[in-house]
Amino acid sequence: MRHTGSCGALSFLAFAIAFMGLTDNLRASEAVFDDAAAISRSQAAIGRSVGDHEFRDTGSRKVRLSDFRGRPLVLNFIYTSCPSSCNVTTVMLEDAFEVARDALGRDEFAAVSIGFDTAKDTPERMRLFARQKGVEGTYGWQFLSGDAETIEALTKTLGFVFFRSPQGYDHLAQVTVIDAQGKVFRQIYGESFDIPLLVEPLRALVFGTSAPFASFENLVKKVRLFCTIYDPAADRYRFDYSLFIQLSAGILIIGGGFAWVCRELWRNRRRRRKETPVL
Numbered sequence: 001m002r003h004t005g006s007c008g009a010l011s012f013l014a015f016a017i018a019f020m021g022l023t024d025n026l027r028a029s030e031a032v033f034d035d036a037a038a039i040s041r042s043q044a045a046i047g048r049s050v051g052d053h054e055f056r057d058t059g060s061r062k063v064r065l066s067d068f069r070g071r072p073l074v075l076n077f078i079y080t081s082c083p084s085s086c087n088v089t090t091v092m093l094e095d096a097f098e099v100a101r102d103a104l105g106r107d108e109f110a111a112v113s114i115g116f117d118t119a120k121d122t123p124e125r126m127r128l129f130a131r132q133k134g135v136e137g138t139y140g141w142q143f144l145s146g147d148a149e150t151i152e153a154l155t156k157t158l159g160f161v162f163f164r165s166p167q168g169y170d171h172l173a174q175v176t177v178i179d180a181q182g183k184v185f186r187q188i189y190g191e192s193f194d195i196p197l198l199v200e201p202l203r204a205l206v207f208g209t210s211a212p213f214a215s216f217e218n219l220v221k222k223v224r225l226f227c228t229i230y231d232p233a234a235d236r237y238r239f240d241y242s243l244f245i246q247l248s249a250g251i252l253i254i255g256g257g258f259a260w261v262c263r264e265l266w267r268n269r270r271r272r273r274k275e276t277p278v279l
Contacts (some may be wrong), residue, residue: 021136033163037161038172039189040161041171042159042174043159045158045176045187046131046184048158049153049182049183050157050158050182050183050184053150053254055146056145056235058123058126058127058136058142059123066182068110068112069182071110072108072109072179072201073110073112073145073200074093074202075108075112075178076089076113077114077155078090078114078121078129079120079124079163079168080117081117081167081168083167084170092192093111093141095195103203104206107140109206112143113142114144115128116169118145118146118147130143155193158174160174160176172192174188175187177198178193179204185251216269
């Protein structure tokens with residue numbers, strides 16, 4: 001009887017655990033990801049200063065966000081057991097980074113992907129994820145791990161929304177562009193997106209200057225900003241010399257016209273002097 005009773009208790013316990021698990025799954029499945037609310041929260045992050053949080057890279061070395069100050073930073077969140085969306089976004093970013101570095105320069109911006117599933121996204125798992133996607137060590141693109149407190153603080157600052165679901169996590173497909181001073185500059189959404197949506201804000205940050213003619217370097221940056229255009233057929237940016245040539249031709253025409261007017265005025269003045277009788 002004791003043995004039978006023991007089996008009955010164990011069976012009841014197993015049923016209770018299974019029921020609790022089913023209830024949790026039902027609750028998770030009932031949770032609906034509110035895209036509008038998530039994007040609104042994400043957009044509210046623009047202009048915020050990002051704290052100097054500490055992470056570990058794929059070699060377990062310490063990395064701080066302040067290490068990336070002085071140039072734009074592209075940051076997105078992933079989780080390594082993600083069945084689809086994180087993989088698609090990673091491949092998309094690889095293509096976008098290739099185009100951006102070709103247009104702006106190899107070292108003009110930095111990129112990090114941060115694992116938000118702190119229980120699983122260890123440095124080893126992040127390294128394996130990057131290796132499987134073929135982006136390990138690509139242009140200094142770093143894959144970072146952090147503790148729960150750090151992830152909570154950073155996702156709150158950046159307006160990144162995620163929660164558990166039966167498939168793992170539901171989360172906003174968000175890529176954040178942070179300026180050289182550590183402030184959120186732009187948010188890009190979607191697993192796949194048009195490459196200029198990422199490159200254009202980077203181009204504005206890299207080439208844009210608050211004092212455009214303070215130095216020759218500022219002038220060159222402004223020329224590159226206005227003369228670098230996106231070619232959708234080639235899916236690349238190129239420097240359009242025709243714009244510069246047209247600008248130079250315009251300056252020459254205006255300058256030539258001004259010189260002609262000045263010469264005619266000078267000739268007319270001399271003619272009047274000659275025609276004026278001397279008393």
